[in-house]
Amino acid sequence: MGTLRPMAFSIFRKQIFSPTTFLWEVEAPDMAAAAHPGQFVMLRLHEGGERIPLTVADFDRDRGTITMVVKVVGKTTEEMATYLEGDTFQDFIGPLGAPTHIAQKGHVVFVGGGLGVAPIYPVLRAFKKMGNRTTTIVGFRNEQEIFWKDRFEEFSDNLIVMTDDGSVGKKGTTADALKDVLETGVNIDEVFTVGPLGMMEVIAELTRSKKIPTFASMNSIMVDGIGMCGSCRVTVDGNVLFACVDGPDMDAHKVDFKEMKIRQKRFRNEEGVLLQKYHTECRAQTKGVSA
Amino acid sequence: MTETRGKKIQPIRTKMPELAPEKRRLVFDEVNCGFDITMAHQEAERCLFCKKPLCMQGCPVAINIPMFIKNIVEGNMLEAYHVLKASNPLPAVCGRVCPQEIQCEQKCIVGKKGEPVAIGHLERFVGDWAIEQGIKSEKPESDLSIGKKVAIVGSGPAGIACAHDLARAGLAVTIFEGLHEAGGVLSYGIPPFRLSRKVISEEIKSLKSMGVKIEFNKVIGKIFSIQQLLTEKGFSAVFIGTGAGLPKFMGIPGEYLNGVMSSNEFLTRVNLMDGFNHADTPVGMGSRVAVIGAGNTALDTARTALRMGAEEVVIVYRRTQNESPARAEELRHATEEGIRFSWLTNPIALHGDVDGNVTEMECMRMELGEPDASGRRSPQAVPGSEFRIKADTVVYGLGTVTNPIISRSTPEIKTNKWGYLEVDPTTQMTSMPGVFAGGDIVTGAATVILALGAGRRAASGILKYLGLVKEEAANGVTVS
Numbered sequence: 001m002g003t004l005r006p007m008a009f010s011i012f013r014k015q016i017f018s019p020t021t022f023l024w025e026v027e028a029p030d031m032a033a034a035a036h037p038g039q040f041v042m043l044r045l046h047e048g049g050e051r052i053p054l055t056v057a058d059f060d061r062d063r064g065t066i067t068m069v070v071k072v073v074g075k076t077t078e079e080m081a082t083y084l085e086g087d088t089f090q091d092f093i094g095p096l097g098a099p100t101h102i103a104q105k106g107h108v109v110f111v112g113g114g115l116g117v118a119p120i121y122p123v124l125r126a127f128k129k130m131g132n133r134t135t136t137i138v139g140f141r142n143e144q145e146i147f148w149k150d151r152f153e154e155f156s157d158n159l160i161v162m163t164d165d166g167s168v169g170k171k172g173t174t175a176d177a178l179k180d181v182l183e184t185g186v187n188i189d190e191v192f193t194v195g196p197l198g199m200m201e202v203i204a205e206l207t208r209s210k211k212i213p214t215f216a217s218m219n220s221i222m223v224d225g226i227g228m229c230g231s232c233r234v235t236v237d238g239n240v241l242f243a244c245v246d247g248p249d250m251d252a253h254k255v256d257f258k259e260m261k262i263r264q265k266r267f268r269n270e271e272g273v274l275l276q277k278y279h280t281e282c283r284a285q286t287k288g289v290s291a
Numbered sequence: 292m293t294e295t296r297g298k299k300i301q302p303i304r305t306k307m308p309e310l311a312p313e314k315r316r317l318v319f320d321e322v323n324c325g326f327d328i329t330m331a332h333q334e335a336e337r338c339l340f341c342k343k344p345l346c347m348q349g350c351p352v353a354i355n356i357p358m359f360i361k362n363i364v365e366g367n368m369l370e371a372y373h374v375l376k377a378s379n380p381l382p383a384v385c386g387r388v389c390p391q392e393i394q395c396e397q398k399c400i401v402g403k404k405g406e407p408v409a410i411g412h413l414e415r416f417v418g419d420w421a422i423e424q425g426i427k428s429e430k431p432e433s434d435l436s437i438g439k440k441v442a443i444v445g446s447g448p449a450g451i452a453c454a455h456d457l458a459r460a461g462l463a464v465t466i467f468e469g470l471h472e473a474g475g476v477l478s479y480g481i482p483p484f485r486l487s488r489k490v491i492s493e494e495i496k497s498l499k500s501m502g503v504k505i506e507f508n509k510v511i512g513k514i515f516s517i518q519q520l521l522t523e524k525g526f527s528a529v530f531i532g533t534g535a536g537l538p539k540f541m542g543i544p545g546e547y548l549n550g551v552m553s554s555n556e557f558l559t560r561v562n563l564m565d566g567f568n569h570a571d572t573p574v575g576m577g578s579r580v581a582v583i584g585a586g587n588t589a590l591d592t593a594r595t596a597l598r599m600g601a602e603e604v605v606i607v608y609r610r611t612q613n614e615s616p617a618r619a620e621e622l623r624h625a626t627e628e629g630i631r632f633s634w635l636t637n638p639i640a641l642h643g644d645v646d647g648n649v650t651e652m653e654c655m656r657m658e659l660g661e662p663d664a665s666g667r668r669s670p671q672a673v674p675g676s677e678f679r680i681k682a683d684t685v686v687y688g689l690g691t692v693t694n695p696i697i698s699r700s701t702p703e704i705k706t707n708k709w710g711y712l713e714v715d716p717t718t719q720m721t722s723m724p725g726v727f728a729g730g731d732i733v734t735g736a737a738t739v740i741l742a743l744g745a746g747r748r749a750a751s752g753i754l755k756y757l758g759l760v761k762e763e764a765a766n767g768v769t770v771s
């Protein structure tokens with residue numbers, strides 16, 4: 001319908017971590033005041049844009065900002081990458097979802113990979129401040145992609161960095177690292193994981209037999225994010241739950257990952273077409289400018 | 292001609308001009324084109340202006356129907372509009388979407404011998420006239436507001452009605468809306484070919500011209516709690532009109548398959564996210580669409596699918612057309628457009644291909660058994676009647692359960708066993724003092740006019756709570 005409203009939100013800070021990963025810190029004081037670890041936000045760049053969910057990677061109540069770390073995977077995230085510091089966008093919604101349950105558990109292990117590395121951070125910090133012992137496992141493709149190592153170090157009793165190529169830390173996957181930790185026989189009271197579905201599924205399998213409570217942040221495809229459309233449904237223990245209101249954290253031992261992995265590909269064809277169209281339009285535009 | 296009380300009445304009502312089925316199947320333009328002035332007069336003349344108008348008993352907000360129709364006959368359009376507005380803040384909307392055939396028109400005396408007066412079409416005519424003339428809702432009548440402001444949660448019909456009445460009474464009103472558009476189901480659910488987007492945006496504009504503020508993208512219960520609105524944010528009262536919530540699924544095998552979704556999701560992707568303009572949000576529709584259910588939601592889904600380019604659309608319903616809760620006009624329009632109906636059919640499983648895409652819907656034939664306690668004949672499966680329907684898209688239009696955001700974040704508000712908010716039926720106040728609620732979040736999925744009525748009742752409840760009216764304005768129809 002297009003109720004024309006001013007571009008309401010501005011990018012306070014942008015930081016580029018790698019060609020496909022970047023950070024946006026956005027001014028939104030009310031959202032920052034209300035945000036808790038484990039919650040997410042949604043944004044829409046402009047009229048006609050998609051409403052995409054992103055985890056709160058940090059919030060600063062004094063500065064009144066929300067930080068997100070974004071991985072480029074398709075049209076909207078690619079378009080976001082072209083925005084510069086000071087640029088504005090249309091809609092910013094949140095915080096959404098239920099906060100992660102933070103408590104004094106004992107020893108908590110955090111496992112983050114892919115677009116799940118940054119979302120680990122506020123949860124880790126909160127658990128540490130609660131007095132827990134923390135082990136953090138983060139996985140990157142290579143040295144070039146690493147970010148926030150100092151931040152993770154600050155709140156981790158033990159930080160394990162894994163890379164696919166071994167260029168930094170250890171070579172291997174986050175699951176390899178968790179296996180090693182489990183093999184030392186150290187007591188683990190809870191595991192919290194965010195990342196690609198395949199990764200979270202493997203993590204859940206590793207902790208299942210040891211009966212370690214394990215929570216995974218479910219990044220199901222969303223539309224409204226406020227409990228109306230049902231797009232984000234996840235089968236947990238045979239029941240339909242909705243990631244945007246019942247989650248995003250779910251009991252990883254009960255999530256039907258097989259279904260989730262299928263559902264994550266729901267719009268693959270259309271997304272490909274949209275990206276193609278975007279590339280063509282972009283090229284046309286650049287040509288226009290240089291001509 | 293039929294003679295009723297001495298007046299000669301055309302037994303057949305004036306026909307609403309419509310886009311021809313073959314013209315409208317692929318476009319989102321409104322199917323009903325609206326009366327012109329001649330048609331409106333001709334139809335208005337069919338009214339007997341009854342002394343004891345039965346039609347009013349059928350209207351949930353008791354619009355003075357003979358009076359507004361009389362004003363059309365006499366050419367006093369502005370007066371006709373005021374009569375409507377005195378009971379219904381959204382005449383152009385209700386004229387289009389009310390289930391008139393079971394409300395006002397069902398009771399109309401002319402309907403005893405011929406077709407009832409087309410009250411809905413006339414209401415729409417007056418509402419559209421006011422929009423064309425640029426007539427805005429009246430400005431505040433009084434200056435009660437000093438220091439009092441009210442927060443409205445949700446911009447659907449219930450919230451709009453409550454905001455409208457409070458603003459008219461002179462209060463400072465702010466609507467908090469979780470989405471980026473106003474209107475609730477009117478903008479993300481009901482498709483443009485039934486309710487043009489212009490009507491909604493004009494109504495919202497008119498609300499704003501009364502001084503109502505709308506804050507988009509604010510999910511109450513998340514960014515601010517109800518408690519915070521009443522304290523930190525300085526609101527003297529809060530109205531909750533957050534609508535019905537999450538879609539129901541059936542729990543049959545294969546529901547997780549790709550291509551299976553709810554009507555809420557499908558319609559939101561198309562309407563709210565501009566799927567019909569091929570904007571950035573994918574819709575995920577194939578070419579053979581099966582829709583489960585036969586209410587307004589299901590019909591809107593089926594007809595939207597057709598317009599999005601589906602080759603074949605079938606509605607699957609376990610009862611018969613007689614039990615369909617959809618508006619009669621919608622059923623007729625859908626049939627004309629080539630939607631197929633598979634009555635007495637119940638899905639029992641969905642089947643997919645190796646990639647997890649739905650390909651078939653397995654169904655059972657049903658027959659209607661003896662009437663149950665509610666008087667409805669409950670459908671029973673015919674043993675051995677399994678059959679399959681080919682479908683690459685399956686959409687559930689089965690209704691909704693509650694949205695849990697407000698109740699989880701506000702334990703002070705009592706809910707009933709289904710999770711809907713409990714209210715005092717005369718004031719609409721919840722168990723939390725100063726917090727009122729109405730519309731689908733109280734009743735479960737219902738109708739636009741019932742939500743509007745509840746919003747108005749709440750407005751008078753709020754005025755009373757704030758000590759701004761002395762008399763009990765109990766039925767919400769007359770706000771002093």
Ligand SMILES: Cc1cc2nc3c(=O)[nH]c(=O)nc-3n(C[C@H](O)[C@H](O)[C@H](O)COP(=O)(O)OP(=O)(O)OC[C@H]3O[C@@H](n4cnc5c(N)ncnc54)[C@H](O)[C@@H]3O)c2cc1C
Nearest residue numbers: 052053054055070071074075076077115219220221222271
């Ligand atoms: C609760 C939640 C938290 C998230 N947090 C982050 C985060 O912190 N950083 C980050 O980079 N990404 C995050 N995501 C994923 C992010 O929303 C998607 O990457 C984004 O929507 C992709 O949009 P696109 O147009 O760029 O790509 P598309 O071309 O639309 O999609 C590419 C792939 O991304 C996934 N995807 C697409 N749409 C959605 C959607 N609406 N919701 C979820 N996944 C989708 C699908 O697997 C798809 O195949 C999160 C998702 C959820 C649900």
Ligand SMILES: Cc1cc2nc3c(=O)[nH]c(=O)nc-3n(C[C@H](O)[C@H](O)[C@H](O)COP(=O)(O)OP(=O)(O)OC[C@H]3O[C@@H](n4cnc5c(N)ncnc54)[C@H](O)[C@@H]3O)c2cc1C
Nearest residue numbers: 445447448449469475476511533534587730731737738739
């Ligand atoms: C597809 C479809 C077709 C229909 N057709 C008809 C018809 O023909 N005739 C008829 O009479 N009725 C029809 N209905 C029913 C009718 O639309 C609803 O009964 C009516 O809209 C209810 O109004 P409401 O104000 O209670 O809620 P809604 O219209 O649902 O509006 C609620 C609003 O609150 C917002 N919201 C929710 N939670 C929050 C929160 N926490 N904070 C802030 N905002 C929030 C939502 O985003 C939404 O905008 C139809 C419904 C659907 C789904």
Ligand code: SF4
Nearest residue numbers: 350385389394395411
């Ligand atoms: S509001 Fe609905 S029920 Fe009332 S008169 Fe108008 S169309 Fe009829």
Ligand code: SF4
Nearest residue numbers: 338339341346399400
């Ligand atoms: S019952 Fe029918 S004829 Fe009588 S006033 Fe109402 S609309 Fe007119």
Ligand code: FES
Nearest residue numbers: 225228229230244
């Ligand atoms: S995203 Fe719509 S219900 Fe969760």
